[in-house]
Amino acid sequence: MSEPTNPSVVLAGGGTAGHISPLLAIARALDEAQPGVSIVAVGTAAGMETRMVPEAGYRLETIERVPMPRRPSIDLIKLPVRLLRAVRQALRIIDAASADVVVGVGGYVSTPLYLAAWLRRVPVVIHEANARPGLANRLGSRIAKTVAVAFRGTGLPDEQWVGMPMRKEISTLDRTSARAAARERLGLDPQLPTLIVTGGSSGAASINRAVAEAAAGFGTDGSGVQVLHITGRDKQVTGPDGRLLTRPGYRQIEFVDGMENVYAAADLLLARAGAATVCEVAAVGLPAILVPLPHGNGEQRRNAAELVAAGGAVLVEDARLSGSWLTAEALPLTRDTARLARMSAAAAPLGVRDADARMAGLILDAAGVRP
Incomplete structure (x- = not known):
């Protein structure tokens, strides 16, 4: 594990701008709150994150996409093997980063990271952007140390209302x-x-x-x-x-x-x-x-x-x-x-203008870093 004054954070989420934009806002807030923080973003090779994350100046690692079928299909039969493979990939990323905390914003990529973090006993912090939570965050909330939400009343356990992390050009x-x-x-x-x-x-x-x-x-x-x-x-x-x-x-x-x-x-x-x-x-x-x-x-x-x-x-x-x-x-x-x-x-x-800073505080707390 890294020193608490120089924490290592793995950020998981991708696919759409709705997941990537708050992820990047959180990353920037972490940089401001804790200079020297190590940040690795995790997505898939087919999502918008392959362009947006490097353009923002952050390192991106990818794992296989694991869609969660909602009805019987061939994808449902393949799910256990796909999920196991993605969890192994996530474990390698967490180990290489010596992660102190895993942060997920939902989407297909988050579930394998949540499971890998649980296996490694790394604390998980979740941010749910929608009023009706997605499947990944509903599952992840059961093992998370902290559950933050953009809308009140999502039904996730012990949710904390922080708002939506957004770009400074908008929040200011x-x-x-x-x-x-x-x-x-x-x-x-x-x-x-x-x-x-x-x-x-x-x-x-x-x-x-x-x-x-x-x-x-x-x-x-x-x-x-x-x-x-x-x-x-x-x-x-x-x-x-x-x-x-x-x-x-x-x-x-x-x-x-x-x-x-x-x-x-x-x-x-x-x-x-x-x-x-x-x-x-x-x-x-x-x-x-x-x-x-x-x-x-x-x-x-x-x-x-x-x-x-x-x-x-x-x-x-x-x-x-x-x-x-x-x-x-x-x-x-x-x-x-x-x-x-x-x-x-x-x-x-x-309207919440400092959701990114609120999230950074929760993440650093989960990583064992105190102001």
Whole structure:
């Protein structure tokens, strides 16, 4: 084991940005809290972590992906062998790192690391990003020393509410002072009420369709609202003539590098209710219309529930979202400065800006490091 003043931390998680972004925020907070800390991230060879982790300056080790089948299949028959192989790979990583603590943020890669840590008697710290925990963290919570959550009431044992670790560019954002520069970067009018719509980096077909329907009236409805539509990578919205849809007061782009610019530029955001989005809009006080995914296990609806109940966001079902709904509800709300101010204030008690530092403290405590 390493000296307590120079702890070794293994961070497990990958596959999607929803797992990798908080993992990297935790890593940066550990660097700040404990200079000299040794950090190794663990993912799979096929996930986004193969790009994001090295770009952030951290070492990445990979293990085999072990999906957990939810119904009888050939993958279920192969599961024991795959899991055993992945646990052996995880043991080698933990041993090579002389790990003092293993931290998991969920996903396929976390379960083998949790099991390997248990075999080596290395303490486990878990962060659960969603209001409805995933299978890996439900299993891992049974052996974890510390269970931290982004949303209260997940049902995990002895959970501690810390919020969602996020990039400093977002957690330290002052929307008012950053607004003018952000709108200039995004090609927006600095004065007009601004609605920004996004379905995430991959886009959302139902959201794109609704905006396309509403766009027919943009610039002719007298709303005085400008709309920035982030369509998703390799996604475009076309008009009846098959060309890229353009309207006065409407602009579409496929992707924005740096969501802090979106949060600063928008008076109102329409987006899916992913865990990171819900936590980030609460932290920065941005009023939002949240459209939960209509499939899956209902986690996005649960992610949004507390913020909606507090009055910080409006929830609309995916099936109800349409061009006429946007015209009747979203555009007027974008102009309603008094209501937007109330929504922003309502989000404040739920917004956590120092979740990364809170997590770093819990991890160092588990590793036996005292301030």
